[in-house]
Amino acid sequence: MLGILVSLHLAWSLALSVLLTGILLLALLVLYFYNRNQFKQHIWFGLVAYVTIISLGNLTVITHNHLHKESHYTHHYDISEAQISQFQISISEVLKPNAYNRKYIANLQSINGKPVSGKVLLNSSRIDSISRYAVDDKLIVYGKLQELSRPLNPYQFDYKKYLENHHIYAQIYSNPGAISVLSTNKHSIYGYADYVRQTLNQKLKKYEFEPSELAVINALLLGQRQDIDASLYTDYVNAGAIHILAISGLHIGIILLILQGLLKPLVFAKNGHYIKAIIILIILWTYAVIAGLSPSILRAVTMFSVITVGMYLKRPYNIYNTLAISAFVLLICNPMLLFEVGFQLSYLAVIGIVAIHPLLYNKLKTRFWLPNKIISLICLSLAAQLGVFPLSIFYFHQFPGLFLLTNVVIIPLLGLILGYGLIVFLFAALDIPKSLFTDGFGEVISTMNQFFKWIGQQEAFIFRDIPSNWFLVIGFYLITLLVTQYFISKSYSRLVVALSCICLFQIGLFFTNYWYHSQNEMLVLHKSKHSIIANKQGYNLSIFHNLDTLNTISDYSISNYKVGNFIKEVRYKNLPNSYTYNNQQFLVIDSLGIYKNLTFQPDYVILSQSPKINLNRLIDSLNPKVIIADGSNYKSYIKRWAETCINRKRPFHFTGEKGAFILK
Incomplete structure (x- = not known):
């Protein structure tokens, strides 16, 4: 992973990368044969091994870069x-x-x-x-x-x-x-997989599922979320159950358990263990291909393939090593998977479960079977959330407060739902007619949708617009790692390291807050058919606009900027005709096109709502430094104004091409 990240900042040629990696591999081989008979070891083999793997990551990115092909x-x-x-x-x-x-x-x-x-x-x-x-x-x-x-x-x-x-x-x-x-x-194999999905979909339609039910069935069992409408998808996100709609380790683990039960009689045959393992691997990878080979499916199937091989070869395996092997294989095949949000979150969720779940469960377990099952589910959900919480906040700026209720209810039932769904898929493939059995599956999916809709409507428990940055993400994960290590093996030195890290994190928070508080800027944002001017003063943001009420609430350009800058208060005001920022004068010319008889000399002119003006005359009259056109203007006007500014050698900034105009 470090090699992949390093490669983004290097411009090495393929030949140089191959040469360097080859030299390092040769050095590693020589050191291996030299060291294996040495009683006293030194650091060179380990050091060269690290550098070789980093170089391999860099080489993998270069070899997978399509731009290096002459035919591109x-x-x-x-x-x-x-x-x-x-x-x-x-x-x-x-x-x-x-x-x-x-x-x-x-x-x-x-x-x-x-x-x-x-x-x-x-x-x-x-x-x-x-x-x-x-x-x-x-x-x-x-x-x-x-x-x-x-x-x-x-x-x-x-x-x-x-x-x-x-x-x-x-x-x-x-x-x-x-x-x-x-x-x-x-x-291609992807074409045949798509054909299988389309055929199954056509056959499922004879069971007369509702569109929302069929969309969830496709997501739940085939990993295809294209047909889920926005409102239903939002319900699952707000309920903290979006992982249900992405085939991941939970789904593949359940399918593996089902396969182990169905194929159990094979162990009594000669070489039955090997036959069983091969059949399981074939079925898992066939299912992965049919489901679309998304990063979460790839990670899960690769990891469980390694576990399956380990089980049936009767070799001991370590879950961290299994995760590392699966990540290594996937990144060798496609290094850009590292930047997939699903890839990152799926690995962090599993690491959180493996590292934190035993600690929580051992502290909370009782002597009774049923309470222990519930406690285990709660600990499982908490551990997974701790694993993904910092990164999910960074990417999505939202946290579902009722995720525990969602997972405690759905996880015990998910195995039954998946098993039920696979039987319905088998019925559809065999053209078995519609029956109470198939109707029952539709009711199960409908009930699940209604449950998540109810959870998602509890707005008081949905925390939105949570600001975050990479410093907070890295700090949270570092503290979680060190605190977890302390509780795994308590020692004075580990406690000191963990508390020192917390103190440094607090100091970093102080400087982060100071930096955001000291940053002031003025922006002309891009918004199609509308005009938005933003003025940031520390943690306060003033928005001057001509949006309607609904657009003001839902506009992403404003909410993204607010979250990205840790804004605490936003004030909305009507768009002014003139504006002053840092002793710089701004003039807004709207559809009326009025700009004569001014009492000030504008430094910047903002053209809004396609004013019918002669730009040459405006430049002669006002002599502005820069002319800005926002997204509310006609494209034909923009083209004409741009040509005029080129002829007059006057800077012209159209937000639809150059992005938001920002004045620090």
């Missing part, structure tokens, strides 16, 4: 010019659609007949309800390769960086009229 489309097409071309693509993944487009990840195979390689994001307009594409479909698309959209406001989710971590560097916007299907034949 970025070497054959100028994205900045965005010329209309003919693209031949093959769909590799179907994403969740938005209100305007259906989204797909596709492999680009040729541009205007010239063979190329690389992945792109295809956005197909939702102008009809028919044109949907499946994995492995080959298409001819007429359009332009365009740059990925970067975040335009501070602390906004960087979708461009997210896609680049998946080796996607461009996107195509098109509509079904400009797309023709060449082939729908399946030619």
